[in-house]
Amino acid sequence: MGFKSRVRKRRGNTGKGTSEEGDSEEYEGQIRCDIIECGNWADKKIGGRKMAYDRAVEVWGASGVSRKVRKVSLCKPCYRIWKKEKKGEPKEWVSKGKGALGNASPTSTPVKSFDQP
Numbered sequence: 001m002g003f004k005s006r007v008r009k010r011r012g013n014t015g016k017g018t019s020e021e022g023d024s025e026e027y028e029g030q031i032r033c034d035i036i037e038c039g040n041w042a043d044k045k046i047g048g049r050k051m052a053y054d055r056a057v058e059v060w061g062a063s064g065v066s067r068k069v070r071k072v073s074l075c076k077p078c079y080r081i082w083k084k085e086k087k088g089e090p091k092e093w094v095s096k097g098k099g100a101l102g103n104a105s106p107t108s109t110p111v112k113s114f115d116q117p
Contacts, residue, residue: 034067051082053070056082058085
């Protein structure tokens, strides 16, 4: 007997799941998306994100963001648009001068230990 069949057996095999009431209320958001064309909610509970103002301006421009704050609130669809726009660009925190280990230049020779011949 597998895991799922044991759970169904304990639940009573109703086939409905855990909710018994049938009508579930839709979540009403509290934080609006800061992109002007968007009217969605940007609450974290429904997939919203916060992002630096400068990063949002790179995609939508200064006139596309409704307010100038340190962190801009984005809904899930707007965040996905931003992510697609920035997909091909290199990460800003990765240094091109780093070697394979992350801290040495690729042309440097490894330091020999006294224990090795």
